[in-house]
């Protein structure tokens with residue numbers, strides 16, 4: 614009896630997850646942390662584990678929100694960053710990669726640059742506060758730029 618109820622619930626959650634993955638980020642902004650906790654990924658794994666869905670959404674977020682300043686390749690050369698002082702840094706800089714912790718990267722993304730002693734021009738992304746897997750996936754994107762030449 615319980616088993617049936619559970620698999621129905623999981624099925625409904627998977628459907629929800631598939632819909633939100635296609636729905637873009639706009640409608641996600643108002644969703645509560647409860648919705649994030651109930652996401653299909655959250656049901657099976659630790660909340661900050663990077664699922665394929667989170668990775669995909671993070672890539673979409675990076676190209677729509679972040680690349681304008683940080684550049685599509687993370688070189689800090691996006692048009693929105695050109696007039697800023699300091700400029701967004703080059704993520705391929707391994708000395709910077711070594712100097713920063715995963716936590717600082719994640720906090721800069723959610724709370725903005727000022728929260729971690731960087732430029733306030735780095736905007737906060739409060740809607741991601743309830744989406745640790747997506748934040749972790751964005752952090753991974755930042756880290757992976759540092760592994761490329």
Ligand code: HEC
Pocket residue numbers: 674675678679680681682683693694697699700701702713717718719721722726730731732734735736738751755
């Ligand atoms: C309006 C331009 C702008 C946008 C949009 C933007 N950033 Fe930034 N970002 C900056 C600037 C400027 C800095 C600060 C550089 C400094 O203080 O050295 C920064 C810093 C950071 C840092 C801290 C790294 C460091 O410099 O130590 C991370 C991580 C980061 N951004 C990730 C992102 C992600 C991910 C997004 C998209 C969700 C994003 N940023 C969107 C401009 C921007």
